[in-house]
Amino acid sequence: MKFAVHTVLGLSLVLAAPAFAAPAAAPAPVAAPAAAVAPSAAHVKAVQDLLGAMQVEKLLRGVAGRSRYQSAAQRQAVFAKLDKTPPAEVQRRLAGPLAQVISAETATEMTRFYQTPYGKQLIAQKYDSAPQIVMSGMKPVLAPEEKKERKRAAYVKASKELADAQPAIEREAFQLLQMINKEKR
Template identity: 50%
Template sequence: MMKLIKALGLAVLIATCSESYAVAPAAAPAVITNGHVRAVTDLMAAMQMEKMMRSVTGSSRYASEQQRAAAYAKLEKVPKEQIYARLAYPLARTISAETAAEMARFYSSTYGKKLVYLMYNSRPSFGEPARPTPTAAERKDMQRPAFIKASKALADAEGVIRHEGFVLLQAIAK
């Protein structure tokens, strides 16, 4: 009887939690086309996902430093194009073709390349700006509704992207 009460109390607690704690699955597209996968592959290339794979490798737990070094060595042998291609299909279930195309365009721009550089390199020292300052044209481009929507969608998919990177790392390490 006590277990039933605890279970019901837990169910009520979970049901009344705010939406910020709930993890809703992303709406999967009905059909993933070759063009959609190509757009996500282009996004992976623009974001230089081979560098994200190195950070996933570095943040993973290994029993010894030799295992970590072996994982890095195996990762270095995989061509970056193969990393993009192997991440593209699983991520196409989460990232729409429109989001991928818009964000690939952004990350291929001058300002986007600066942001990608900051993603994978050390942060600026004290007193320096945390992000590069965009020009007026770049600010105007980032205020477009298509960019705002795509940026938010990509930010929402960040956890899935890192998870798929970890899954890929496990496959490479085998």
């Protein structure tokens, strides 16, 4: 058993050595849809609708909860400002920057998905439910129509694009949180 552990550790060091020897490559920038032109009003509206369906204001509260504050009073002040900020304003303010990384087609397809009963269930599980115990090998039970829906080419493509845009969504949410925190309310 010791031999196997030592072998695995030795191989991991050998395989990891080239990664430490070479300088780290700069991360690839998130590709903007098609061209780097300003998104149209319809495109921004589609992204805003997607953010509404995703209940992105709850994501903003999650970002605030994970942030570090100098004191408990500062944390309470930030959450008080978030409570006073309407969800529609959060969606409006995030839609412009996120339209650079989320295509109109993806926004439309994922908005449609999040408005289905299964999509609403996923959003509720993401934001409104308590932590759940997940055992290895467990898979969610999907209705046959949901399985078919999730195999559609448009959904698969849009889901991948939205997953790829997730770091940008988190970054923009954090920046918006900072702006809201600086505002006088």
